[in-house]
Amino acid sequence: MSETQPGHGLPAEGDGGRSRAPHRVIGTPPPAQARTLLGEGPGSAEPEAPRELPAGPDNPAKARTAERVIAACFIASMLASVGFVAAYVGLEVHSLDATLRSNLALGLSMSVAFMAMGAGATIWVRTIMPNVEQVEERHPLAATGEERQAFAKTFKEGAEASGFLQRPLLRRTLIAASVPLAAAPLVVLRDLGPLPGTSLRHTVWRKGLRMVVYGPNTPLRAADFSIPGQMITVVPEGYAENQDVLAKATTIIIKFAPGQLVPNTPGRRGTVMNWTVDNIVAYSKICTHVGCPVALYEETTHHILCPCHQSTFDATNGAQVIFGPAPRPLPQLPIGTDSQGYLIATSDYHVPVGPTFWELGADGFRGGNE
Amino acid sequence: MSWITALRRRPAAGYAVVLLGLVTIGMGYAALTTQGSPASAATPGTVSPQTIAQGKELFSVTCASCHGVDAQGTSQAPSLVGVGAAAVDFQVSTGRMPAKELAPEFDRKPVTFTTEQIHSIAAYIASLGGGPAIPSAAEVSTSGADLALGQSLFITDCAQCHNFDGAGGALTFGKFAPALTASTNTQIFEAMLTGPEAMPVFPDSTITPAQKRDVIAYITRIRAEPNPGGFSLGRLGPVTEGIVGFLGGIGVLVFLAMWITMKRRES
Numbered sequence: 001m002s003e004t005q006p007g008h009g010l011p012a013e014g015d016g017g018r019s020r021a022p023h024r025v026i027g028t029p030p031p032a033q034a035r036t037l038l039g040e041g042p043g044s045a046e047p048e049a050p051r052e053l054p055a056g057p058d059n060p061a062k063a064r065t066a067e068r069v070i071a072a073c074f075i076a077s078m079l080a081s082v083g084f085v086a087a088y089v090g091l092e093v094h095s096l097d098a099t100l101r102s103n104l105a106l107g108l109s110m111s112v113a114f115m116a117m118g119a120g121a122t123i124w125v126r127t128i129m130p131n132v133e134q135v136e137e138r139h140p141l142a143a144t145g146e147e148r149q150a151f152a153k154t155f156k157e158g159a160e161a162s163g164f165l166q167r168p169l170l171r172r173t174l175i176a177a178s179v180p181l182a183a184a185p186l187v188v189l190r191d192l193g194p195l196p197g198t199s200l201r202h203t204v205w206r207k208g209l210r211m212v213v214y215g216p217n218t219p220l221r222a223a224d225f226s227i228p229g230q231m232i233t234v235v236p237e238g239y240a241e242n243q244d245v246l247a248k249a250t251t252i253i254i255k256f257a258p259g260q261l262v263p264n265t266p267g268r269r270g271t272v273m274n275w276t277v278d279n280i281v282a283y284s285k286i287c288t289h290v291g292c293p294v295a296l297y298e299e300t301t302h303h304i305l306c307p308c309h310q311s312t313f314d315a316t317n318g319a320q321v322i323f324g325p326a327p328r329p330l331p332q333l334p335i336g337t338d339s340q341g342y343l344i345a346t347s348d349y350h351v352p353v354g355p356t357f358w359e360l361g362a363d364g365f366r367g368g369n370e
Numbered sequence: 371m372s373w374i375t376a377l378r379r380r381p382a383a384g385y386a387v388v389l390l391g392l393v394t395i396g397m398g399y400a401a402l403t404t405q406g407s408p409a410s411a412a413t414p415g416t417v418s419p420q421t422i423a424q425g426k427e428l429f430s431v432t433c434a435s436c437h438g439v440d441a442q443g444t445s446q447a448p449s450l451v452g453v454g455a456a457a458v459d460f461q462v463s464t465g466r467m468p469a470k471e472l473a474p475e476f477d478r479k480p481v482t483f484t485t486e487q488i489h490s491i492a493a494y495i496a497s498l499g500g501g502p503a504i505p506s507a508a509e510v511s512t513s514g515a516d517l518a519l520g521q522s523l524f525i526t527d528c529a530q531c532h533n534f535d536g537a538g539g540a541l542t543f544g545k546f547a548p549a550l551t552a553s554t555n556t557q558i559f560e561a562m563l564t565g566p567e568a569m570p571v572f573p574d575s576t577i578t579p580a581q582k583r584d585v586i587a588y589i590t591r592i593r594a595e596p597n598p599g600g601f602s603l604g605r606l607g608p609v610t611e612g613i614v615g616f617l618g619g620i621g622v623l624v625f626l627a628m629w630i631t632m633k634r635r636e637s
Contacts, residue, residue: 100598122629122630126634131634213576213577214522214526214527215519215522215523215526215527215581216519216523216578216581220576221575224575224576225575225576226575227571227573229565229570229571230565230570230571230572230573230576231527231570231571232527232572232576232577233526233527254570293530294530295526295527295530296530296531296541296547297570298541298542298545298568299565299567299568299569299570299571300545300567300568301542301543301568303542305541305542307530307539312542
């Protein structure tokens with residue numbers, strides 16, 4: 001070990017750091033009189049020159065301790081890696097609990113393996129390797145003019161020798177082979193479609209379709225929804241299991257006391273009163289911003305909040321936006337009752353529900369039937 | 371002030387500052403997420419004229435200053451005529467009433483009255499006319515409840531405000547939806563029945579008593595769910611998990627970066 005000659009070749013302290021570690025570009029041969037990093041070459045009989053790097057650590061006793069710590073880190077890393085393989089092979093993943101256990105074992109062993117190896121390497125650098133600053137200088141990356149000329153010559157000769165220029169049949173068939181390959185991704189991308197067409201503008205709500213309470217999926221009589229301050233999520237009857245339909249058609253209905261709703265009048269947006277039943281009003285539950293379910297209904301303020309970006313709608317006032325990023329009111333669903341008193345839709349939504357999109361048009365921003 | 375400079379130049383000073391920051395964040399978070407103590411369960415009692423009289427007396431002493439001597443309401447507090455016994459039992463058994471001061475939202479706090487006193491006040495308010503009664507123990511029992519339907523209802527109509535895990539959440543202008551972690555079955559039932567404060571009403575005609583029991587079963591069942599990793603982090607979802615992961619992860623990385631690049635002292 002080099003510990004036997006600590007500080008060998010180092011000038012005395014106070015000599016100034018620069019003289020013991022002269023600047024040198026890494027990767028270039030050392031000055032002729034300097035020793036190489038890997039020891040003297042065979043047959044070298046030149047006189048001892050100042051070393052660039054000290055041969056051993058500053059403090060040999062400390063280095064011996066550190067060596068054991070580093071070795072322990074590496075052995076810990078080795079055991080953890082073996083443990084990773086053992087955990088992968090040994091632990092079953094056929095149930096949720098078993099998968100959680102397996103994930104924990106795999107993650108722990110892999111992190112210990114990497115952490116211990118990294119810690120060992122860092123301690124190695126910090127305790128055993130010499131504490132000397134070296135400067136690596138930049139050098140121009142461009143090739144010389146001669147090298148560039150030689151490359152151009154080789155390229156030209158190669159092109160001539162290959163016959164690419166002289167044999168048009170080969171050249172054209174190669175190009176013909178490339179074109180369909182380039183077109184293949186276009187065909188694959190086409191299957192991202194089809195375009196939505198008018199599906200963004202319609203839901204399954206139609207005249208006479210009953211509203212059912214989502215969950216138990218039971219229809220609701222207007223008479224059973226009679227306490228002001230009531231709010232519930234309803235979906236179209238028969239579609240409660242169809243998530244594609246519910247993504248657009250989910251609706252909230254709210255009961256108000258007489259006189260609370262602000263009617264829609266010419267020149268002023270509000271609730272369309274002939275779309276309500278006995279002060280029950282229905283709004284789309286899909287936020288007009290980016291489509292989160294809006295159902296934070298504050299019964300005291302009549303505000304409907306979106307939990308995602310805090311868009312706030314005034315439920316008494318045609319769900320006009322009073323705060324937040326939503327660009328338009330929640331669409332109001334025209335509702336009525338059937339012969340048995342159950343709440344029904346009397347038509348589809350008159351404006352598209354859900355996130356506002358580029359092609360929506362000015363009609364989509366209408367509050368009601370103005 | 372030279373001792374500060376001396377401390378700052380100690381090798382461990384950087385670690386100490388980072389550690390102090392992490393501990394401060396952790397303790398601040400713990401202080402913010404401390405939960406109140408659970409309130410005592412309430413059971414309905416029989417109503418006699420004496421009970422109503424006792425309730426009226428308690429009402430005159432502790433409630434009438436805001437709600438009016440005949441519970442007719444004042445500019446500060448609403449009328450209690452027709453709210454029913456269930457509303458009184460909910461408000462008083464959770465400690466929300468009597469309120470100490472006007473606030474955007476009245477939070478759960480230690481209960482002032484005994485169950486018997488609460489029931490007598492409730493009986494007095496119920497005697498003023500109508501409103502839902504306090505549910506019996508059998509009415510709020512969750513044995514045989516349909517957890518799946520309870521989850522479906524909770525996720526659709528409760529979770530927006532009360533959080534997917536019943537941990538509560540913020541509303542507007544200082545109002546908030548309280549956590550459901552300390553609520554008794556009776557209190558959850560009464561809350562759905564009466565719609566306290568900003569909460570909408572879910573009467574039996576919309577959510578049947580059996581469905582209310584399903585919701586209660588779901589709310590009480592998820593309290594027993596294990597916390598992966600050992601910490602609940604308030605069960606607020608990705609926000610707290612992200613903050614802890616980010617701050618904790620960044621903290622560890624700062625330590626490691628400081629250790630790797632720390633200048634070695636010449637030995």
